[in-house]
């Protein structure tokens with residue numbers, strides 16, 4: 001119903017429980033690509049799993065917590081962005097993202113995350129937004145850098161994946177530093 005243009009024929013819009021089949025179909029296209037880089041509970045295998053993720057976010061959003069949004073290109077769900085954490089009282093949030101391979105390289109996630117940061121800082125008055133990624137996730141850290149975030153530190157061997165513990169980077173931007181990247 002309501003959506004925001006991201007250019008390149010893409011729009012940022014709601015991703016809710018009733019989108020479970022659409023989300024599951026998208027995950028079939030994205031699963032192998034995102035699995036090493038996102039939390040394991042996000043990478044589900046069927047419609048029930050997809051619905052459980054959407055329900056979890058809907059319940060948290062109802063309490064003014066985490067939120068999830070879809071990126072659709074020419075009407076097809078190709079990825080999304082989320083507030084993985086959102087704490088109005090302490091003024092901090094964490095954002096995350098994912099894309100299926102066909103939608104990479106267009107700037108969609110940078111623009112979608114800019115919209116989230118604008119809302120968090122301008123409409124909600126938050127103070128700080130974080131970005132957590134595996135230290136070897138170059139495309140993810142490039143988004144954080146493009147958003148003007150600062151690498152604040154590395155949590156050593158904090159990201160277990162298939163028996164190997166990877167370092168995890170913590171990036172952040174403050175409200176006083178926030179300026180949306182040039183389109």
Ligand SMILES: CC(C)(COP(=O)(O)OP(=O)(O)OC[C@H]1O[C@@H](n2cnc3c(N)ncnc32)[C@H](O)[C@@H]1OP(=O)(O)O)[C@@H](O)C(=O)NCCC(=O)NCCS
Nearest residue numbers: 034037097098099104105106107108109110133139140183
């Ligand atoms: C992380 C991820 C979302 C980044 O996707 P991405 O397409 O590189 O990021 P963006 O949508 O911001 O696009 C940036 C790319 O578009 C290009 N681009 C084109 N027009 C652009 C514009 N107007 N603005 C910004 N970038 C633009 C950039 O040059 C860059 O491409 P390049 O790296 O090949 O030079 C994607 O790689 C992914 O889903 N990875 C797997 C899951 C994952 O890692 N999630 C994050 C967990 S922390």
